Amino acid sequence: ILTASDPEIIDAMRLIWARMNIVMEPSSAVPLATLLKNKDTFKGKRVGVIVTGGNVDLNKLPWTL
Template sequence: ATFIHPYNNYYIIAGQATAAKELLEDISDLDIVMAPVGGGGLLSGTALSVRYSDSSAEVYGAEPKLVDDAYRSLKSGKIESNDRIDTIADGLRTMLGEKTFDIIQKHVHEILTVEEEYIIQAMRLIWERMKIIAEPSGAVPLAAVLQYPDVFKGKKIGLIISGGNVDLQALPF
């Protein structure tokens, strides 16, 4: 058997890059493309898709404030870990890998941290208005837009909303 890392692997990153590639093929004039960040595979792929496209969009990452290792890693210049893991966005509890961190350092404009209440609001909005079943981790980019409206005012934004793994019994609404 061969172990394939779930996010710190160039083939996985390339595969996850296709989400942003498809987004940019449909809407090429975005100002910002934002993806959630846990281990960094999806955000790294998003950053590479934007970098190697004709787009001039800036790439943002979004993560829960309770597990803000990617934010802290960009600030410190080294991979940071999390002491806590108690966020509703459980898919983002993992820390960055060496490969993903390198790509994120080079190609991501900023990582925003979001409060739990905004993650819940975003998830509910996605479910009720868009009729999309999105797990809390996938709702984090929209949570960033809700929490930081001034950052995005007047901007054309593309959000990567990923994942549908939801325990219906654990929903906060």
């Protein structure tokens, strides 16, 4: 089991927003945050992350508070 902290999840959300202009729910950002935190575990492997949800209040994005 791999985990991610709240700041790591927010960083993953921000990365998707910055690179793809997609608003990602925090729960959907957990797998990406975990991948980013544990890069060596997944090095050389093909990995897919499903980006879902836009159930986020745009006025309350975590990095704009």
